Amino acid sequence: MESFRTVIKGWLGKVLLVLFLTPLALVGIEGYFSGGNKVDVAKSVNGQDISNKELESAVKNYKDQYLAMVQGDESLLNMPVIQEKASDALVARSLLSQQADKLGISLSDVQLEQMLAQQPGFQENGQFSQKLYENYLRSAGMTNQGLIASLRQDHALKMISSSLMEYALVSKSDLQQLANLQTEQRTLHLASIKLDDYKKGITATNQEITDYYNKHKNEFKQVASVDVDYVVLSPALLPQANLAVTETDLQQAYAAFVEKQQKDVQREVKHILITADERGDAAAQKLANDVYAKIQAGMTFAQAAAQFSDDPSSKSQGGLVESYAPGAFSADFDGAVNALKNGQISKPVKTQYGYHIIETNAPEAKVPSFESEKARLTAEVEKTKVANLFSDTVNNLNEMVVGGDSLDVVAQEIKGARIESANTVTLATQNPVLSDLNVKAKLFSDDVKNGDRNASSNIQLANGDTIWIKVRNYHPAGTKPLTQVTAAVKSKVIEEKAYKAAQAKVATTLADFKAQPAVNVIAKSKVSFENAGTFARSQGLKRAIERAAFSLAAPSKEGMWSATTTKLPNELVIVAVSKVDSSVASSLPEKELKELKQLYQQFRGQQILEDYTEYLKSQAEIK
Template sequence: MESFRKLIRGWLGKVLLVLFLTPLALVGIEGYFSGGNKADVAKTVNGQDISNKDLDAQTKGLKDQYLKMVNGDESLLNNDFIKNAALDSLIARALLVQQAEKLGISLSDGQIEQMLAQQPSFQENGKFSQPLYENYLRSVGITSSALIANLRQDHALQMLMGTFTNNALVSKVDLELIANLQTEQRNLYLASVKLDEYKQNVKVSNQEIADYYNKHQNKFKQVASVDVDYVVLTPAMLPQASQQVSAVELEEAYAAFVDQQKQNAKREVKHILITTDNRNAQEAEKLANDVYAKIKAGMTFTQAAAQYSEDDSSKAKGGVIEYTEGVFDSSFDNAVKSAKNAEITRPVKTQYGYHLIEVQRDVGEIPTFEAKKAELTEEVLKSKSANLFADTVNSLNEQVVSNDALDIISSEVKTAKIESVKGITVATTNPVLADPSVKAKIFSDDVKNGDRNVSSSIQLKDGNTVWVKVRDYHAAGVQPLAQATARVKAQLIQDKAVTAAKAKIAAMLEDFKKLPAQQVLAKYPFTFESAGMFTRSQGLKREIERAAFSVPAPKAGMWSVTTASLPDEMVVVGVAEVKKAPVDSLDPAQAQELTQLYQRMRGQQLLDDYTQYLKANAKIK
């Protein structure tokens, strides 16, 4: 039974449902066992309710995935986007399940019961264990028929999805297109046209700036940002604490060390479980007290476990369990922590029944005071320094907050300096302001609503402390024309300079379309340098890469030529040759990998299209 409880704690996503419910990538498994009522409905899909509990569970699952991508920095997440994505996935799942039912895709009760019987976690001595299965059902609050119905439903979902994802057709033409994208090589020649001389003659009027801004406002969207003053205080900035350690301080430190050793000692936990499976709670408690009295009267714990415990996995071992905190519940854990060595606890109630618990601690040999003296002295000194830093922070914090002034810190601690930074966003890499706790403050709702007071002290991950003051908050949205004017003007000057430069070489560009490359090169005093052979994503500047791979392959002896605009430079890009690797040239392993990749991509696209079709014809409210 103990091994089964361990199974339950991590089992939902790791064992049975990993084996049977692969499609639940669409939905958090918590939604499987949620109840809910009409007042708790997030959406209704063709009359089927999606509860807020399901939505919260799915949102949390997606959020946890995104948090891993941003190293736990929640300030970088768009919570509205995540919640909407979670709801979309739940709606998609509901639609696909409903369609599977309409199509009659299903497994029989017998087939699913056979799956359950073959699940190792429900087996004991190689055979299906009804008690293990029933204990699992009780632990998650679901009936056997409901679990079987859920498994049948999800297998139907898996089969319907597999129809698209596993059977997408891939032709040789498809593979050639992908192979070309991955392996195509282009022989490039580049010529540079400096724009400085063209820009000198460009004039831009205020009306042109306003017109461009009004027409291209999407280019001037900005994320929220703040202008911030801050002061960092580190322990190294403070005078050293007293280097003297008294005998009393060392004795107290040693006593604390001994207590900690006892707490951390290896322990053997035994229990006797009296369940309420075949009796009511009062009867179970009475029996547990009777067993407790028998042990006190002389019966050994091992004898009592063998005779009375209803935990089949431990009773034959004298009640010994592989204890991990959280396996039962907090009542059990608290009893283990507080139990004296070799003491039998009075009956402890948990969701499983009543437990008698015995804890044997093997403290081992504890180092003597003299052996630990040097180490304890160093620890006490560190503690003194930490206390001095904490006291200083507390004292400064009171003054800073009450006076709303950062300069109090720099006046008290001469090495502390006020730093000022403008335009900080949530994506900042500033080593201080990028701390999640700091970003939570400077982008808080209070700041958005006008709070410009100095913050209370904020402890950083490295142990230092910072105070921050937001001087100005710039809301997300379109940058005002006044702020965008310089950028607009620079863009207009760039565009006009490129247009002038193109006009000057227009005749040459036209000739490249009609004449062999060597004739064009001989006709114009324009220098092209060989850049070499390139595939996509091989280190070219993005603008040049886009230009180079946007033109068609040239005819023999000719070049395909276009231009790319860079800051202060226009690059003329000539493609002299295009080499494509035919699918037949790929080795079998590469061809197979390419086929599977495209099949997965196309299958997922087909599934998405099908889901959108179902959604367009569904009643969702």
């Protein structure tokens, strides 16, 4: 713990990296430390600002979540909705944070230090590792105060949200009612009445068609779609002549391989850091120059690092910066590293951390022999030749396609290439090539929306093939005009009239079920019922039938049925319940009851948290 306190209070406190995931943590860590000014404010909640950077980070996090759900297809995302959701979440976070402050919910500095020191990412062999900790710190650029503030805020949020969510009250009667609903089983009997016979002789007037359309416009909405012609070219369609690999090709490939191996050797970077934390900038600069002079006079770099460096993780290792990567310190530091020759030592370089004296060393590259690489290089050269042939062919065809505004040239020039057509293609259409993100971006581009019907330039597909497209028609999103859907509306009007006629026909039967035994009603009505079986909720029934079945009251006594009707396409269904069994709930194992209680408690807790947040929002000043 003492070693942790030493680190947190020193120069490394400037570059702390937070590793915690917390409730409502929708912004990237950088959002807490965005600084900024009033022109960067996205929202203000009771005077507490939410920066545009925080909002951007929250939007990105939501976007990434939804992208995972749609297999990375960004075209399926509704970005305005995502942006609104992210903004609402940040406002809720701010309100709950402010309320936690008012209630005095907080952790002490000692508790926060203990939490940091116990993070697995900072531990080695079960102990806090200063080295691991510092490796994270170098690239973050955060202040100690900002870290502590963010941790305190996160855990205050966790405490206030968990108090509401994890301790929601669930009564025994609530739990019993929920168990009954979840496990209740109903024995169903179904009778299907086709509407075709009722449609005979039914007509729909123009006024009825217009009235139905105006009342049900949502039924006739359409998403944007296109009618398109396209042609796909793959490397496999090209002739493979003149692609033989020569000895000269292999020697050139090997020479390039050797050059790359030598270039990619990881350079060893060492530094001596002189900070200005305790001594001031001028004194730090003077000391750095003095140390550089000592090295020039004969002191070894390792000796100077051990004696003068303020970097505790590297001074005992001769100044070695483990796992050095560009950006760890600054662009000036990286520039000095790149400018140094092997074994050369830099003059002091200033960064935000202080003054660095840098040394670099590059070990000799171990390059495999030509013979050991020959097979791999042969395959690589063959692949390159195929790729070059394909690229040249695509470029030549592209000029002809675009210049002639026609896809025909591809089919004429390349045997096996065919022009395909597809109609009413939407963003959600599943098609091996038209679903490609780059293709969809072109199909639904502003140019196409504004009337561009020219053949496109080539578009590279994710699998490496190339496609050219030519949109024939673009159908904008919105409600289809009545002129386009008159036939469909007329069909719906006639079906609705037939459904009402069928309902009227069975009305007497439904009334009889309320007063007479089912066997008598069935014999009188001559309606044929099918014993559908016994079902609980969500057990595979069609949604309309399930809603009807579980909306009915239990039969009043043995032999009686409860019955109602529901509508399916071109069909009226009589749904009857002969038995309701609620006994399963009373015999549920204790474990299942406990799980059900936890689920219900979480649901209630989430509702309470949302209601509480809405209450805070109603009392807040949000701009």
